[in-house]
Amino acid sequence: MPPQDTTNQLAIDVPAQPKKRTRGELQSAIKSARDIMRKDAGLNGDLDRLPQLTWILFLRAFDVCVEEEREAEILGYERVIQPPYDWKSWGARTEFTGKEFLDFVNMKLLPYLRDLRSDEEGDPRNVISTIFQDVNNRMLSGTLLRDLVNVVNDINFDSADDIHTMAFVYESILKEMRDAAGDSGEFYTPRPVIRFMVEQSFLRLGESILDPACGTGGFLVEAYEELKELPRSQAELAELHHNIRGMEKKPLPYLLGMMNLLLHGIDAPNVIRTNALRKMREESSPRHRVNVVLTNPPFGGEEEKSVAAAFDSAGVGTHETAWLFLYSVIERLKPGGRCAIVLPNGVLFGGGVGAKIKQKLMRECNLHTIVRLPQGVFAPYTQIPANLLFFEKAGSTKETWFYEVPLPEGRRGYSKTKPMRYEEFAACAKWWGGEERTGREATEYAWKVDASEIAKGGYNLDLSNPQAGGDLTHRSPGDLLDELIKTEREILDLLGELKAELRHL
Known part of the structure; x- marks a missing residue:
């Protein structure tokens, strides 16, 4: 009897390996999705x-990266999203289209996701419910919605390479989103600034890391990327996921941030949607404190009366968001904890309540470094000069080093097409002196000031580089004009603060 031909049987038993999607293919898929929309x-x-696009991508990625992985690893695993609401029941059914499909999404799927609940802390059901509380399907055509879901369904997420590539593509979309949002008054932290702040925070495995104004998750993703190769067991990896923590008030950045973290490998992000100022004020016990805070809080805005009133007992009578965040961050740190925070010039030179908060900062923390960024880092959305403050809750400040990052030679500023580059921080990183900050020396860009001198000056931290010199004859007309504009902005900021305080008297 001739041997049986098993070619077809082998083809069935041994599934083909999923084809990896190149970055170009994924970008093409995203372009197709946007064309449909x-x-x-x-x-x-x-x-x-x-x-x-994001909430549909989220459900597809959650199905593959969480549900399918756990089904393969855990015997008897019960899916978080049950049929007929799981992806296979509606997302993968290409024949399910038109008005019936549109009605299912609007009237059944989204209400189901909003109502998912669990009493267990960290359960993904609670995460999904929070994400979808403010999510609505805005598409009016069931046919076009089906076409969009089909494009997303063709993105495999079947390998780590696919996920990392998708994360890269998604971040490029986020950048475009930031550009659009910036025109609406929202400013996002440039990636080179985030990377520098994370690297100079010298993160360690086992530390709790918080961004109380996490937006789309830039600081949290960068912190995770810095640490993700260090865990030696699943328990350590799970602890790292739990220790990457965030808070975000607005629903859209919250959704985008959760998607961003999911694509980078954190399947149940420890991020809550809340007013961080109110939350941090309510959670004042030591068990809520963290090792590290990395953040760029909103500035130039005012908090509602009920939030500001929560700080009255602390003697912080202000509605200015940046001041309240700085105060809250100091309180949130564990003994020995450290912080890297972006703050505008108005916080550096502000008096009144601002001086009181800076006094608290320097008495309770070691404000060891202030990095003064070149003007226009957040251009074209705002020309307000920004600074990076690095401090640790380890005794009072004795001296503060200032480092002025210069504009690249031949440049007058930044723009969307010519943003700040990470390489511009290289000299500062070299000067830093490692985790212990050893061997620092004064240079044409670096100088130090005793804490007693800062106190005598009313805790004004807007201190000019003494190496720059005061001889106006050696300064270009452009530099003089920049200085005049800076001074006028500082005056306007002070007048704005005064007007806000008078309004609430």
Whole structure:
């Protein structure tokens, strides 16, 4: 009897390995998705299209990266999202389309996701419920919605390479979102600034790391990327995931941030949607404190009365968001904890309540370094000069080093097409002196000031580089004009603070 031909049987038993998607292929898929969304009358611009794409991507990625992985690893695993609401029941069914499909998404799927609940802390059901509380399908055509879901369904997420590539593509979309949002008054931290702040914080495995204004998750993703190769067991990896913590008040950045963290490998992000100032004020016990804070809090805005009133007992009578965040961060740190925070010039030179908070900062913490960024780092959204403050809750400040990052030679500023580059921090990183900050010396860009001198000056931290010199004859007309503009802005900031305080008297 001739041997049986098993070729076809082998083809069935040994599934083909999923084809890895190149970055170009994924970018092409995302472009197709955006082209489909442009045809739908319910979506207007990227501020509508990106959230629409994001919640669909989230469900697809959650199905593959969480549900399928846990089914393969855990015997008897019960899916978080049950049929008929799991991806296979609606997302993968290409024949499910038109009005019936649209009605299912609007009237059944999204309400189901909003109502997921669990009493167990850290359960993904609670995460999904929080994410989808403010998510709505904005598309009006069931056919176009089906086409969009089909494009997302073709993204495999079947390997770590696919996920990392998708994360890269997604971050490029986020950058476009930031550009669009910046025109609406929201400013996001440039990636080179985030990377520098994370690296100079010298993160360690086992530390709790918080961004109380996490937005789309830039600081949290960078912190995780810095530490993710260090865990030696699943228990250590799970602890790292839990220790990457965030808070975000607005629903859209919260959704984008959760998606960003999921794509980078954190399947149950420890991020809550809340007003961080109110939350941190309510949670004042030592068990809520953290080892590290990395953040760029909102500035130039005012908090509502109920939030500001929560700080009255601390003697912090202000509605200015940046001041309240700085005060809250100091309180949130564990003994020995450390912080890297972006703050505008108005905080550095502000008096009144601001001086009181800076006095608290220097008495309770070692404000060891202030990095003065070149003007226009956040251009074109704002020209307000920004600074990076690094401090640790380990005794009072004795001296503060200042480092002025210069503009690249031949440059007058930054723009969307010519943003700040990470390489511009190289000289500062070299000067830093490692985790112990050893061997620091004064240079043309670096100088130190005794804490007693800062106190005598009313805790004004807007201190000029003494190496720059005061001889106006050696300064260009452009530099003099920049200095005049800076001074006028500082005056306007002070007048704005005064007006805000008078309004609330």
